[in-house]
Amino acid sequence: MDLQTPLIKDRNCSSCPIRHRAVCATCDDDEIVTLDAMKYYRSFDAGQPIMWAGDRMAFVGSVVSxxxxxxxxxxxxxxxxxGLLLPSDFIGRPGRDTATYDVTAITDVTLCCFRRDSFEKMVAQTPHISQRMLEMALDELDAARDWMLLLGRKTAREKIATFLMMIVRRSTEGEAVLTTGxxxxxxxxxxxxxxxxxxxxLETVSRQFSKLRKEGMIVMDGKRDITIPDVEALQAETGSDLS
Amino acid sequence: MDLQTPLIKDRNCSSCPIRHRAVCATCDDDEIVTLDAMKYYRSFDAGQPIMWAGDRMAFVGSVVSxxxxxxxxxxxxxxxxxGLLLPSDFIGRPGRDTATYDVTAITDVTLCCFRRDSFEKMVAQTPHISQRMLEMALDELDAARDWMLLLGRKTAREKIATFLMMIVRRSTEGEAVLTTGxxxxxxxxxxxxxxxxxxxxLETVSRQFSKLRKEGMIVMDGKRDITIPDVEALQAETGSDLS
DNA sequence: CGTCAGGTTGATTAGGATCAACACAGGTGG
DNA sequence: CCACCTGTGTTGATCCTAATCAACCTGACG
Structure with missing residues (x-):
């Protein structure tokens, strides 16, 4: 009976790992039941396109993993x-039927999807969802504007340091805020x-990593794994005020 | 100079020039009556700060002029x-009590303001407003992302051409879409x-303007007034796909 | 094994930044 | 009325950061 599509089919919202942070975070039990019935999972292999700019957007959804x-x-x-889309981030724009950007899976990705038309109806009828959508959109807008400062005014070194600190912050989510050590x-x-x-x-990125490594700001345990011995010192290289 | 300012006190929503495009665009008559009672106007001289990053945000509002x-x-x-804030654009973020950016008047500015706490209550109770807020936030997010492409990847020349085309588009709003002539x-x-x-x-901006002028892409009637003899030709310099 | 994606490092170039001088209009006060 | 200042803009000379072009390294994989 259960062939492929292993765990995904069995998942329901109550055991969902992003339940408390995604677009459905503020829904009450009744609303979750409705969403639970509407949702379906889709998986994409690393490197695969999830959406093409200009294409019709048939669905919207949340990154589960x-x-x-x-x-x-x-x-x-x-x-x-x-932008990076990490678990709990939302893909798609209700009210628009063609995508304006490419969305690409860079690792294997699982999405919790809704048909766009049904989701739009749900947004229109459910203040909890439209309010949460607004909150998330405003957060993304803040993030986009922060990134505009990076793109427009920061040096290569400051860009790398800022990027690393963003990863630190995101991978510390939930834990105590870490500003030192x-x-x-x-x-x-x-x-x-x-x-x-x-x-x-990519050459400039590589060079800046090497430079930070030689200076002891970072320690590389392989190409992708990095230890930051002194988070505060790296923060000081970002050029940002400590917001 | 501005003999119109005195009129502000008398303005009500029904005669508001931005009524159909601002955050209140989709409100019904009852809702407008409520907003009308809540609103107050504020004016800022050119060069004056409207909001400082880090300051407590006491109000939110729309640019009227x-x-x-x-x-x-x-x-x-x-x-x-x-970002540029032009008439009908919204300032402030409900749900956050300190500003994350500076907002500065670059010409004389009139705002239609609401106390933040009252506005937040109104957003929570009025789906028309939260839905419109969402729509506007998503539009701004799209605009911010378009600008990220400009900041991250475009040459100085492409940046200027893109900027000019943005002004053309904004100053053509309402009229027939102009892609030629x-x-x-x-x-x-x-x-x-x-x-x-x-x-x-500023030097690079000035140089690029001079270059475009010498090439005949633009004609300068004074420092601030520009004629673009061939809009299509300028569009071709933006590096963008014709979305 | 050979190939290929991902990464590092070196040599050179170029696009904008920086530093500097000057032009010009609009006030402002003597 | 003129001398002076200030904000805005233009243009030139030089410098520097990051892009470009290129060689090579490593590990994964068919």
Whole structure:
């Protein structure tokens, strides 16, 4: 009876790992029952497109596991990544029927999806959801604006330091806020993907990592695993005020 | 100069010039009556701060007339402008009590304000408003992401061309969409403010304007007034796909 | 094994930043 | 009325950061 599609089919909202942070975070029990019936899971392999700019958006959804990027390409191949999508982040825009950005799975990704038309109805009828959507959209807007400062005004070194601190912050979510001491992180992106996110080339990213390593600001345990011996010192390299 | 300012006190929502595009656009008559009673106008002279990053946000509001910028400063004085606020644009973030950005009036500005706490209650109780807020936040998010491509990947020349086309588009709002022929525009920003918006220096902005002028892409009728003889040709310089 | 994706490092170039001088209009006060 | 100042803008000379071009390394995998 149960062939492929292992655990996913059995999942329900009450055991959902992103239940408390996703778009459904503020829904009450009745609303969750409705969403539970509407939802379906989709999986994407690392490297696969989830959505193409210009395509019709048939669904919206939340990242349950894995990492994806929001990006846009220019005709000549230049690429800018506008955001990382981590578990609990929302994909898609109710009220618009074609995607304006490419969304790409960079690790294996599982989404909790809703058909766009049904979800739009649900948003219109459920203040808990539209209010939560607003909250999340405003958070993303703040993040986008912070990134605009990075892209427009920060040096390569400051960009890398800021990026690393963002990873530290995201991987510390839930735990006590960490502003001092050491921290171990795993980079979710290749050098090239980091470059596209920060408006640099992959060579510049690589060089800045080497420089920070030689200076002892970071210790590399493999290409993707990094220890930051002194988080405060790295923070001081970001150029940001300590918000 | 502005003999219109006295009129502000008499304004009510039914004669409001931004009624159909602002946060209140989708409100019904009853809701407008409530907002009408809650609102108050505030004016700011050109150059004056409207809000400081870190300050307590006592109010939110809509731009009724004039232009303001959203920007952030680094300790060493580097500045990045994250957005222009034109009539009907919304200032402030319900659900947050300190501002995360500076907002500055760059021309004389009139705002239609609401006390933040009352507005938040209204948002919570009025789906028309929270839905409109969501729509506007998502539009701003799209605009911010488009600008991230400009900041991260475009050349100085492409940045200027993109900026000019944005002004063309905004000053054409309501009229038929113009993708060809000539167009006259007035720049709302100084060279320095444009530089801060595009992640350039004022010298580079000035040089690129001179270059476009020498090439005949633009004609300058004074420092701030520009004629674009061939809008399509300028669009071709933006590096963007024709979305 | 050979191939390929991901990464590092070196040499050179170029696009903008920086530093600097000057132009010009609009006040302002003597 | 003029001398002076200040904010805004232009242009030139030089410098520097990051892009570009290129070689090579490593590990995974068919």
């Amino acid at each position: 894995g990492t994806a990027t929001i990006e846009r390409l220019m005709e000549d191949g230049r690429k800018q990544t506008m 050491s921290k171990q992180i795993t980079l979710p992106l290749t050098r090239e993907a980091m470059a596209d996110y920060m408006g640099l080339t | 004039g232009t303001a910028t959203i920007e952030r400063l680094m300790e060493d004085g580097r500045k990045q402008t994250m 000539s167009k006259q525009i007035t720049l709302p920003l100084t060279r320095e403010a444009m530089a801060d918006y595009m992640g350039l220096t």
